[in-house]
Amino acid sequence: MARPAIEEQPAISAGGPSILPLVLRDVCLSAGGRALLDRVNLVLTAGVRTVVLGPNGAGKSLLLRICHGLISPSSGTMEWTGPGATEARVRQAMVFQRPMLLRRSVIANVDYALAVRRMSRALRTTRAREALEMAGLAPLAERPAGVLSGGEQQRVALARAWALDPEVLFLDEPTANLDPAATRAVEEAIAGIARGGTKIVMTTHDLGQARRLAEEIVFLHNGRLLEQRSAAAFFAGPGHEAARAFLRGELLW
Amino acid sequence: MKGSLSWVRLLLLLGTAIVATLVHPAGRFITLASTTSTQNSGLFDYLLPEFTRKTGIEVRVVAVGTGQAIELAESGDADVLLVHDRAGEMKFMSEGHGVSRREVMYNDYVIVGPGSDPAAVRGLNDAAQAFRRIADAAANFVSRGDDSGTNRQELRLWEAAGIDAKSASGSWYKEVGAGMGATLNTAVGLDAYTLTDRATWATFRNRGDLELLVEGDPRLFNQYAVIEINPVLHPAVKASDARLFAEWLVSREGQALIGAFTIDGQALFFPNATTPEN
Amino acid sequence: MREMSEAVAAAVDLVARADPELVEIVLLSLRVSVSAVIIAALIGIPAGAALAMFRFPGRQGLVIAVNALMGLPPVVVGLCVYLLVSRSGPLGNWGILFTAPAMIIAQTILIVPIVTALSRGVIEDLSTELSEQLRSLGVGTSRAMLTLIREARYRLVTAVLAGFGRAIAEVGAVLIVGGNIAHHTRVMTTAIALETSRGNLALALGLGLILIAVSLAINALVYLTSGIARRRAGA
Numbered sequence: 001m002a003r004p005a006i007e008e009q010p011a012i013s014a015g016g017p018s019i020l021p022l023v024l025r026d027v028c029l030s031a032g033g034r035a036l037l038d039r040v041n042l043v044l045t046a047g048v049r050t051v052v053l054g055p056n057g058a059g060k061s062l063l064l065r066i067c068h069g070l071i072s073p074s075s076g077t078m079e080w081t082g083p084g085a086t087e088a089r090v091r092q093a094m095v096f097q098r099p100m101l102l103r104r105s106v107i108a109n110v111d112y113a114l115a116v117r118r119m120s121r122a123l124r125t126t127r128a129r130e131a132l133e134m135a136g137l138a139p140l141a142e143r144p145a146g147v148l149s150g151g152e153q154q155r156v157a158l159a160r161a162w163a164l165d166p167e168v169l170f171l172d173e174p175t176a177n178l179d180p181a182a183t184r185a186v187e188e189a190i191a192g193i194a195r196g197g198t199k200i201v202m203t204t205h206d207l208g209q210a211r212r213l214a215e216e217i218v219f220l221h222n223g224r225l226l227e228q229r230s231a232a233a234f235f236a237g238p239g240h241e242a243a244r245a246f247l248r249g250e251l252l253w
Numbered sequence: 254m255k256g257s258l259s260w261v262r263l264l265l266l267l268g269t270a271i272v273a274t275l276v277h278p279a280g281r282f283i284t285l286a287s288t289t290s291t292q293n294s295g296l297f298d299y300l301l302p303e304f305t306r307k308t309g310i311e312v313r314v315v316a317v318g319t320g321q322a323i324e325l326a327e328s329g330d331a332d333v334l335l336v337h338d339r340a341g342e343m344k345f346m347s348e349g350h351g352v353s354r355r356e357v358m359y360n361d362y363v364i365v366g367p368g369s370d371p372a373a374v375r376g377l378n379d380a381a382q383a384f385r386r387i388a389d390a391a392a393n394f395v396s397r398g399d400d401s402g403t404n405r406q407e408l409r410l411w412e413a414a415g416i417d418a419k420s421a422s423g424s425w426y427k428e429v430g431a432g433m434g435a436t437l438n439t440a441v442g443l444d445a446y447t448l449t450d451r452a453t454w455a456t457f458r459n460r461g462d463l464e465l466l467v468e469g470d471p472r473l474f475n476q477y478a479v480i481e482i483n484p485v486l487h488p489a490v491k492a493s494d495a496r497l498f499a500e501w502l503v504s505r506e507g508q509a510l511i512g513a514f515t516i517d518g519q520a521l522f523f524p525n526a527t528t529p530e531n
Numbered sequence: 532m533r534e535m536s537e538a539v540a541a542a543v544d545l546v547a548r549a550d551p552e553l554v555e556i557v558l559l560s561l562r563v564s565v566s567a568v569i570i571a572a573l574i575g576i577p578a579g580a581a582l583a584m585f586r587f588p589g590r591q592g593l594v595i596a597v598n599a600l601m602g603l604p605p606v607v608v609g610l611c612v613y614l615l616v617s618r619s620g621p622l623g624n625w626g627i628l629f630t631a632p633a634m635i636i637a638q639t640i641l642i643v644p645i646v647t648a649l650s651r652g653v654i655e656d657l658s659t660e661l662s663e664q665l666r667s668l669g670v671g672t673s674r675a676m677l678t679l680i681r682e683a684r685y686r687l688v689t690a691v692l693a694g695f696g697r698a699i700a701e702v703g704a705v706l707i708v709g710g711n712i713a714h715h716t717r718v719m720t721t722a723i724a725l726e727t728s729r730g731n732l733a734l735a736l737g738l739g740l741i742l743i744a745v746s747l748a749i750n751a752l753v754y755l756t757s758g759i760a761r762r763r764a765g766a
Binding site for chain 2: 619623628629710712727730731
Binding site: 090100113164 | 660674681
């Protein structure tokens with residue numbers, strides 16, 4: 001029972017004071033004597049869409065999991081510093097590389113996440129319908145989630161996360177397994193969620209996707225945070241040689 | 254979540270329902286520990302319904318070897334014993350486990366073996382001599398080896414023959430540690446000799462090449478006795494119903510029924526209660 | 532091979548006549564083994580889920596032990612239960628020796644390790660797959676366990692059927708604690724053993740065929756129903 005159990009949380013506090021910024025100080029993560037993340041210092045603020053960029057194995061997913069609280073850093077601190085920080089646990093959600101849906105209907109998948117937050121049944125149904133509407137999945141509501149295409153499944157995962165009304169939404173390579181058309185649909189859904197005021201923090205190794213979605217770039221290489229700057233500035237000419245090589249496509253992702 | 258809970262609830266309901274059907278109120282019954290020979294012959298199927306009809310007491314038979322039957326009784330797990338090993342029974346009585354021992358009926362043991370009879374024992378009426386010939390010929394012999402009444406009888410015969418059969422265990426002498434039926438099945442498979450009670454032999458259907466070769470030695474006499482278990486040592490024992498059963502077995506009625514039981518026109522048990530009572 | 536054709540004839544005859552003794556024996560076999568399977572599932576599935584989900588000192592030893600216990604010899608289980616419920620044993624005053632409940636207890640003990648070990652495997656796979664998502668959603672431990680069990684339900688059916696197969700087919704345990712009492716604790720396997728000891732090989736084999744048929748029917752029924760449910764759930 002060593003794994004820290006996250007206790008069930010009270011119903012969503014819609015709106016409320018912000019939990020951001022998220023501040024990471026000297027965050028290190030090591031496993032088997034290898035440093036996977038090395039003294040990462042990072043501040044994530046409200047408003048901008050942040051894309052964590054870097055080649056495979058740079059530590060992007062681990063960084064995201066530390067931010068979301070799924071992994072504890074070996075050393076260093078991670079802290080929500082906004083006025084609403086005590087509510088941080090329920091004000092964030094995450095979408096993973098694979099949709100990780102339950103073997104039940106599309107709407108039941110969304111309903112499940114809301115039930116965990118102790119929302120009343122009537123409210124749940126309304127909210128779940130809204131979420132499916134947002135993701136363009138309303139006609140598929142009663143279908144078993146398992147029979148949907150990969151792209152549709154990932155949009156269900158997005159709808160499930162959105163339904164929780166998070167202030168911060170983490171996305172870990174959400175389109176890595178999708179074809180271009182499905183990728184497009186998922187990106188549109190992400191952009192829509194961002195327009196609603198949700199802070200997006202997303203990892204990708206896809207430069208095109210980063211250009212389309214990012215307002216801010218965090219560049220990781222070999223577990224170290226090399227750059228954090230506006231997307232425009234980053235793509236105009238990053239300071240680090242590794243980042244430049246990555247942009248030239250010379251760093252194998 | 255509602256789904257998983259109702260799933261568990263359904264299982265629970267189903268479980269309760271099934272267990273409930275099993276725990277029907279038990280009527281009046283006694284547990285009789287007895288031997289495979291009496292059970293396999295069909296005697297109980299014939300005899301016990303008569304007793305139940307008369308008294309309303311159901312008799313539940315656990316048929317095992319005599320040794321195991323006596324052990325069941327010593328643990329207090331039987332109300333009454335019907336077995337066939339005088340020495341074992343006497344020890345049981347002397348240790349205070351039984352309150353009365355009544356002889357009920359007898360039949361006899363026979364030696365069966367392959368029709369080719371490699372040890373040339375056919376027609377002998379001296380069981381010990383037959384055993385000596387089997388040992389001399391090193392012909393296959395299958396022993397129950399299960400401390401049953403038949404097994405104990407067999408060991409006494411080897412002793413009478415002056416042969417240490419156990420020392421040949423694994424070669425021609427094969428101890429199978431099984432009931433009479435399983436032992437006969439093994440003997441059929443090995444073309445071996447074995448000692449069996451006449452009732453089991455008479456009702457055994459898988460004889461293969463085996464034939465009855467030796468009978469009639471007084472040493473092959475096989476006495477069955479009924480013993481009531483001592484309720485002082487074993488308080489859970491249904492002493493009065495067990496007594497009713499034991500008394501009925503030795504009554505004129507019970508004795509007549511036993512004598513009238515036949516398979517293929519052949520009587521298998523001969524009533525010989527010493528004190529027939531009404 | 533004459534026995535085989537006689538066995539088939541004996542089986543057909545028993546079934547065609549709906550022989551009342553056969554019906555009684557088959558029903559008791561099903562009641563005992565189905566009860567044991569339900570109890571074993573109620574114990575084994577949550578136990579398997581707990582073994583799959585939690586990390587604690589001694590867990591690995593426990594996993595190995597449960598896997599090893601899948602091979603428990605029925606006779607040993609029967610003997611242990613006998614010593615427990617015998618009049619001279621610690622539970623002697625229950626008075627359940629040579630009754631169906633004693634047989635259910637023995638079969639339950641026999642198959643709990645099977646259901647537990649197989650459930651653990653199934654749920655551990657699922658847990659690896661889903662645990663991050665569940666933690667991300669803020670799902671607590673007990674709800675996570677129920678969710679994983681529900682997610683695994685179609686594969687757990689196989690685990691439960693494996694337990695049922697073992698229970699309905701074993702003879703050693705029920706013979707010792709049930710006593711093979713006619714009309715009371717005689718089940719299919721002990722009836723087969725009895726007929727074998729009577730040398731009625733054809734009848735014994737015929738009963739064996741019926742046992743296989745019953746077992747096959749139960750498996751087919753469960754498998755097909757769960758298959759339909761599975762397709763409807765799109766899993």
